[in-house]
Amino acid sequence: MAAPVENTTRAALIWAGLAAVVIAGFFVTVAILNATVYSAPGFVRGYLDALDRGDTTSALAFAGVTPGPDDVLLTVSEEGRIDDVRIASDLPTARGGRVVAATFTADGIQRRASFAVTRDGVFGGLFSSWSFQTPPTASIEITPSHDPRFTANGVDIRAKGADLAARYTVLAPAVFELAHDTTYLTARAVTSVAASPGSVSKATVDVEPKASFVSKVRTDVTRYLRTTCLPQRVLLPSGCPFGQQVDDRLTGEPTWTMTTYPAVALRPTATSGVWLVADAGGRAHLRVGAQSLYDGHTYTIDQAVPFDVEYLVTIGSDNRLTITPR
Structure with a gap:
């Protein structure tokens, strides 16, 4: 009777060892994910990737921003206008948050922006959840000269008046090509970049007769x-x-x-x-x-x-x- 007991014990030990390996692997995987995808840098990277692929719905969800009736540029795609995104640093703050700095190329120039984020809980009981301490928004002040109509990244926009400077809230980094092309009027395209949250960029759409x-x-x-x-x-x-x-x-x-x-x-x-x-x-x-x-x-x-x-x-x-x- 000793052999069957020994076999049963050996099998139990093997299964227990396998279970331990699986459990250990699971917790290692959770730790890796929390250090990468579900980390503060991972959260910022996810936001920037959403902007770059033109997924404004996801980018707004990351940012925690709901556009109002006048926020016409918040939903305009920036697809393909942000290149070479890299996380440059991830530093703690005195209040337990993190400041994540990212570098990227916009309009052919390398730029840098910092984002203040905070851990706001966990989901699934395992993974860290993050949010921006302040919405990552900036402003672009646009003056459409001689005509209130212009395009932003190909989307038709109508300002409240011609020759009036108006500020538009945008998700940062914001990269917009502004132009005008109607039946009788045109404007040379200009690119306006509001690289970091809180910044203000100014641009004039100089409309002239075709x-x-x-x-x-x-x-x-x-x-x-x-x-x-x-x-x-x-x-x-x-x-x-x-x-x-x-x-x-x-x-x-x-x-x-x-x-x-x-x-x-x-x-x-x-x-x-x-x-x-x-x-x-x-x-x-x-x-x-x-x-x-x-x-x-x-x-x-x-x-x-x-x-x-x-x-x-x-x-x-x-x-x-x-x-x-x-």
């Missing part, structure tokens, strides 16, 4: 002068920028031709969506027969008539242009 906009206005002005003004057989064509007073009696109908059409250029006004064609000079030509009231002799008026035009060009909500004399 060449096609200037060309269309020039075409419309030229067409109006050619089809509405030149055909009028009067000295002062109605609604037109040119005309000529004659003191003598006319012996025929005035004939107008255009020597030089105005060179149109557009300037912004104080009103969003309204552009100004100012001091554009042209030269018309008047030909008409006349008779002197002084001595009765007849002659031909054949002279150049310089003129300037000034128009307001309004871009409608349907992108139709309205051109009115000023």
Whole structure:
């Protein structure tokens, strides 16, 4: 009977040893995870990775931030705009928290940001849970010149007004390419980086007319002068920028031709969506027969008539242009 008892004891010892190895491995795994994935650096790295892959939902959850109605940039993706993320340091604070510093590349420049985090409990009874002591947010102050519309990382944004600086809350590090591209207007893209929590970055979206906009206005002005003004057989064509007073009696109908059409250029006004064609000079030509009231002799008026035009060009909500004399 001794052999069966010895076999049973040996088997029990083997299973007990295996169980001990499994338990020890489990606790070692938990310790490793708490030192890496569920550590303060791991928490910060997870937040930065969410930003970089464009997962704004996860990034906001990490940050503990709920966007309000005006927080339009908080939900705009920063996918692929943060490179070479590395944890540089992890230091304790006097109040038991941690300050984790990370380095990364944004807009081609290596930058550094620090994040204050605190351990706020455990989950599953085993793994550390962390949160930011203060939300990792920054601000970008954006001034959209001449038009309230702009894009941020390709997303359409409309400010409350043109030429007004407005601050937008963003998740830091924030990397936004700001631009404007509508039917008639454009702006060279600028990149604004708010690298660390609490920082403020400033940017101006300098909106200007597209060449096609200037060309269309020039075409419309030229067409109006050619089809509405030149055909009028009067000295002062109605609604037109040119005309000529004659003191003598006319012996025929005035004939107008255009020597030089105005060179149109557009300037912004104080009103969003309204552009100004100012001091554009042209030269018309008047030909008409006349008779002197002084001595009765007849002659031909054949002279150049310089003129300037000034128009307001309004871009409608349907992108139709309205051109009115000023």
